[in-house]
Amino acid sequence: MIRIWTVLLVCALGLAQPADDSKPAGSNVPGAEYPRIYSDLRVTFRLKAPEARKVQVRLGKDYDMTRSDDGTWSVTLPPQVAGFHYYSLVVDGVAVNDPGSETFYGSSRQSSGIEIPEQGVDFYEVKNVPHGEMRQFRYYSSVTGSWRRAFVYTPPGYDSHVKARYPILLLQHGGGEDERGWVVQGRTDIILDNLIAEKKAVPMIVVIDNSYAFKPGETPPSLRPPAGPPGSFRIVVSPTFGDVVVKDLLPALDKHYRTLADRDHRAVAGLSMGAAYAMQVGLGHLDTFSHFGSFSGTVMRDLDARTSYGGVLNDGEPFNRKCHLLFIAAGTAEQSRLDAARHARAELDKVGVKYVAYDSPGTDHEWLTWRRSLYEFAQRLFRK
Amino acid sequence: MIRIWTVLLVCALGLAQPADDSKPAGSNVPGAEYPRIYSDLRVTFRLKAPEARKVQVRLGKDYDMTRSDDGTWSVTLPPQVAGFHYYSLVVDGVAVNDPGSETFYGSSRQSSGIEIPEQGVDFYEVKNVPHGEMRQFRYYSSVTGSWRRAFVYTPPGYDSHVKARYPILLLQHGGGEDERGWVVQGRTDIILDNLIAEKKAVPMIVVIDNSYAFKPGETPPSLRPPAGPPGSFRIVVSPTFGDVVVKDLLPALDKHYRTLADRDHRAVAGLSMGAAYAMQVGLGHLDTFSHFGSFSGTVMRDLDARTSYGGVLNDGEPFNRKCHLLFIAAGTAEQSRLDAARHARAELDKVGVKYVAYDSPGTDHEWLTWRRSLYEFAQRLFRK
Incomplete structure (x- = not known):
């Protein structure tokens, strides 16, 4: 006292x-x-x-x-x-x-x-609009052998429209962050509340989980220091989180929430390291996801349209029929990620894969880039 | 990076x-x-x-x-x-x-x-039981003229038992803490999940709000430094939070959640400064609440059974008919609060008011006292 x-x-x-x-x-x-x-x-x-x-x-x-x-x-x-x-x-x-x-x-x-504060900008401020809920959701993962925590945003009206079903956006944090990032720094619920109130986004469920997922005995790969000079290392993305998503998380969500449980109504996006997870989980499971977002993904630097992700991008037309949205964003003040995004877009142009580009004006490898990316991405989701 | x-x-x-x-x-x-x-x-x-x-x-x-x-x-x-x-x-x-x-x-x-860690004790550890959700709930307060945030625990099965209605426990933090205290340090959801799984507590909604609530222009009373030597000051509890609860929070909860919206199904408790709020809000609104908990409340030191809270305790029998539970707890290692609890119990004995006493063995003015207090209190709620 x-x-x-x-x-x-x-x-x-x-x-x-x-x-x-x-x-x-x-x-x-x-x-x-x-x-x-x-x-x-x-x-x-x-x-x-x-x-x-x-x-x-x-x-x-x-x-x-x-x-x-x-x-x-x-x-x-x-x-x-x-x-x-x-x-x-x-x-x-x-x-x-x-x-x-x-x-x-x-x-x-x-x-x-x-x-x-950003002069004249309020898309991530609490306004006098209907508010959804950010819920802490505990689920058991057979892959990791542990109870895990995700945050689940349910849109305004979820509890009163008891027959309605909703699409799902899975949203991943960056390196050295966790499932709290999109909740606290990202202000996901506020951004979605405001977009939905303005009818700029369809009501959706947003799921925010932790990509640091390890099987019993598995060595966390991200704890290995990079070999070679800074910038020379490739991001090591463990396949474990993708297993957790497909085997444990999505079934638990489909059981507990009123989801639209098909690929047309599932999106995945992430920032920085989370972009690597989003692409791995999403493009690696085209039967499960149809919308994909990379926000400031260093992983874009390595994109090879012919070979990456098992070659799913190799032929533009079949991919475009399956993909409802491929969104590639970076801040104009984060040169290496902007270069990576531009490299990826050029690769996709080669094979005729359609995508949406977004460059956040004046922002660096920081949360304003990612709030804006979410704001732009969410408006384009589940429109088909 | x-x-x-x-x-x-x-x-x-x-x-x-x-x-x-x-x-x-x-x-x-x-x-x-x-x-x-x-x-x-x-x-x-x-x-x-x-x-x-x-x-x-x-x-x-x-x-x-x-x-x-x-x-x-x-x-x-x-x-x-x-x-x-x-x-x-x-x-x-x-x-x-x-x-x-x-x-x-x-x-x-x-x-x-x-x-x-506490040897052999796991009532506040995540177990393999059905889990409820901790939800962030935003509501507009006409009293403060602002959007406020509370956390709302919904018990396991809340979303699947769509006809069921639940009693409410309102749970208050201590001085210098806020609505995150009972969520993070207090582990409220885990304690309730475990109690409900063992059928030691009835399924209930728990609401965790912030008692630092001020009308426009109101000076936060808790920012006033105490006059006189340490220990000589009385806790100043603003009536504003009680107004928020009765005028804004409870109506918003009764609208948004499937509550049992009567006094028999409403409890209020708090720790330290929160005990003062719990008693003020609860005993000040006997038409609204019927279960009351003080965990380590310094406020108990000042209890006068004849005059406190408008004299509602003055006559034991009528009060006992209205009060389904009055619970007074302290840790045995926090002498001043233990003395305060004992003073209050002696006062209540004078007028024949029934109460339940709980002394947490060996714990000080800290969260283990309050987790245990919640564990004991929650088991006794809504049993009439």
Whole structure:
């Protein structure tokens, strides 16, 4: 209780700020006055650390903070790019969380993050519209021999329209993230609620699972450090998750939820490493899925239209009849993934496979690219 | 991506540990080898901080960590009490999170926490039983003028038994926590799944909301620092949350879920500050609630059977006819709350009000006290 009141006292004292147009970041914990964002998107960070010798903010690069006489360190960063950014404070060389920030699971740890507002854009803000539910769904996997957790978005009206059945979108996180990514950082439920309210997307179920799935005794491949210089390694995607999806997850979903249980009503997409899983699971199971999305997939760099995925892309026309949507997205500020997407699109052009391209203006390998990708992708789903 | 691989590389190297019986804590992020717990419940903490001058673990008290030549600091703590404990690492005087730990919202920030296993006890572990769902429920509050979020547990079979209606338990977090507390630290869904599978509890809906609710312009009372020496202040519980419950939350729940919408089928309980809210909301609305639970409520210290809550307890018999359960719990290792519970029970004895007492053996003002309290409380609910 003493700790609680100490924190609250600090918060209360923090209220007495000089007048300016800055506001606490929306990604702060309740009551935390720092970090603060100005209308021009400059950001002030602050930390009390009287005994520290050096304190920095690590947000893209490292910014030195300046010490006041009372042991408070602070710095104001130049205007930041809109969207969600992971960041750290660095105290005497150790990257730590900012106590003022919520935490977000990424880079295989719980990290601070800051939401820089996007002027005039509200597709991922809670609005006065009917809301669906994000549900925690536990299911047993015979493949992994364990109970697993997925999050399942059910659209507005799911519980009242008891005869209605819905298509399913399976949505995968990136490397070092998990099934919480699309729920928390991705704001999937808010994006879908808003799209459905505007009739820009059909009501659908969205399933968000964890692709780190291993059979008993299987060595997690993603824990192997890359061989060779950075960028030279190929992404190792375990086939186990695909087995889990087909053998355990989809049957459990079809049993528990009112799904439309056929390939025409199933989509799969993912971001970064999740794009590799989405393509492997989706293009590897054309009898099960018909819509496919790659958001910032490095895997696209390696796409060979003649040989990849067992050669299913090799002949354009038969594939186009089976594929209702192939969506390939990247941010214009993430050059390597943009190049990968362009390579893949050129490969698909060679064989006459139809696809939809989306380049997110000005965004990097970050969640705003992926929120926008979902927003664009979801509007095109289940239209046939 | 470089950050991700750095973290994974550290994890991979961390696998080469000397043989002992220690295991990574269940509360660690995936792949994190530290903190590690031994079978005798000693715990080893570890942090790489080559440039730091002093590093400690703060878990109840401060333990100095020792620096190795490679800049890694570590310490092994003596056997710890079972249950969930918040903790921090202290780097050159700054309390920070352990990158190896998941984070848990408490003390008004995202904190590291460690789950010390309890020998032979599994009522809060996921078992091979039917599972309910924990759902994120958004509703509009006319009182606060905002969309709010609650978590709603629906019991196993809720979606298949489409005619069944269920009683509701409203469950409140403590000070400096929020609606995530009973979901994550409290493991409410797991406890209820297990109780219902053993037929020790009736299937019920559990609603977990945030009692920090303020009208437009209202000053959050809990942000006021306490006047006078520690322990001398009275808990200030805003009436706003009770308004939200009665005017907005319950009507929204009764509309959206298949509830039994009468007082006989509504219970309210809470921990610590949440106990104060539970008593205020519950005893203040006897026409709406009939089961009441105080878990580690400091508020019990101030109970006056003659005058508290508008005098509803003043005459035992009429109250006993209306009250189906009054449950007062505390941990035996949290003396001030145990004293408060005993004071309240003595007051109730004076006026002949019936109650159920539960003292959690050996546990402090922590989540194991509250998991056990929920386990005991839930079994006694809706039995009339």
